[in-house]
Amino acid sequence: MSASSPSSKQTPLPAAASATGPDTVFEAMDAGGHLEVAEAMVKTLREGRRAAVATVIGRAGSAPQVVGARLLLHADGTLVGTVGGGAIEAQVLEACRASLADHRPRRIHAHLVRDLGMCCGGSMEVFIELLQGGPRLFLIGAGKVAAAVIDSARAIGFHVVAVDGRPARLDAPAFANADALVRGAEDFSGLAEALPTSGKNDYFLIATADHSADERALAQLLRRPHRWIGMLGSRKKVRLALRRLDERAHEGSLDRSRLRAPVGLALGGRTPGEIAISVLAELVAERRGGSGAPMTVVNAALARTAAAEAD
Numbered sequence: 644m645s646a647s648s649p650s651s652k653q654t655p656l657p658a659a660a661s662a663t664g665p666d667t668v669f670e671a672m673d674a675g676g677h678l679e680v681a682e683a684m685v686k687t688l689r690e691g692r693r694a695a696v697a698t699v700i701g702r703a704g705s706a707p708q709v710v711g712a713r714l715l716l717h718a719d720g721t722l723v724g725t726v727g728g729g730a731i732e733a734q735v736l737e738a739c740r741a742s743l744a745d746h747r748p749r750r751i752h753a754h755l756v757r758d759l760g761m762c763c764g765g766s767m768e769v770f771i772e773l774l775q776g777g778p779r780l781f782l783i784g785a786g787k788v789a790a791a792v793i794d795s796a797r798a799i800g801f802h803v804v805a806v807d808g809r810p811a812r813l814d815a816p817a818f819a820n821a822d823a824l825v826r827g828a829e830d831f832s833g834l835a836e837a838l839p840t841s842g843k844n845d846y847f848l849i850a851t852a853d854h855s856a857d858e859r860a861l862a863q864l865l866r867r868p869h870r871w872i873g874m875l876g877s878r879k880k881v882r883l884a885l886r887r888l889d890e891r892a893h894e895g896s897l898d899r900s901r902l903r904a905p906v907g908l909a910l911g912g913r914t915p916g917e918i919a920i921s922v923l924a925e926l927v928a929e930r931r932g933g934s935g936a937p938m939t940v941v942n943a944a945l946a947r948t949a950a951a952e953a954d
Contacts, residue, residue, distance in 0.1 A: 691844070695743050748771055749770075784806070784851035804823045830853075847873070848906065907922045
């Protein structure tokens with residue numbers, strides 16, 4: 644019987660809903676079963692990927708798995724772990740795919756004989772939740788500004804990937820805290836092939852040491868899925884780069900609506916650390932929907948006080 648059958652319940656839940664029932668019995672599970680899924684969960688979060696995690700939260704009678712058993716289904720179909728196999732696991736995987744599609748948790752309760760035709764004789768309850776890693780920030784060019792960005796970007800939830808073709812740069816202590824390093828060509832040609840597959844939630848910061856390398860990187864990245872591309876440089880440099888893109892007929896139709904150049908909020912910074920702060924401020928504004936405007940209300944409050952005193 645399918646997951647939508649009236650006898651077998653698959654219920655989308657609000658984020659705060661309880662997933663346990665009064666008859667839930669917790670049992671010990673071997674470390675190997677826990678470890679495989681736990682490692683996959685950590686890797687998913689660190690790599691900024693997305694997956695659905697199903698956990699057995701209740702069972703009664705004879706059932707193929709214990710409470711606490713888990714499986715993880717990646718968006719690309721890769722499966723780790725098990726909640727028992729057979730018809731119940733097929734139903735759970737169907738619910739996992741639905742959660743990946745609509746970003747909502749679910750709870751399944753199924754009688755294994757009556758609902759699914761299994762011979763176990765018991766029932767199981769499974770909770771499905773969405774696991775979403777933080778967004779990825781690709782630093783294209785291992786320079787001083789990129790180095791200054793790393794720790795703060797990680798602190799605000801980004802998975803940071805540093806990209807450069809110069810081994811000495813990537814091996815420097817300043818890049819030791821990056822989550823991943825990608826080595827490509829020194830002139831940043833072939834960048835698209837060197838990078839892992841990107842998605843619509845990925846951010847790119849172009850900050851190479853060469854104007855032509857910046858342009859090569861930009862031309863390649865604009866063709867890839869992305870949420871935001873920022874490029875360091877003066878206004879003159881940015882205008883020149885855009886004009887050169889327009890001069891190439893096959894690149895003239897590239898979508899630049901999510902390109903920010905020169906990147907960063909106008910804080911007046913000059914040092915690599917100050918420039919990094921302005922870039923990160925724009926990243927936060929983009930991610931959270933902020934305007935970047937000052938939040939102070941002091942002047943407005945003083946004006947109201949002065950107006951009241953004048954009356």
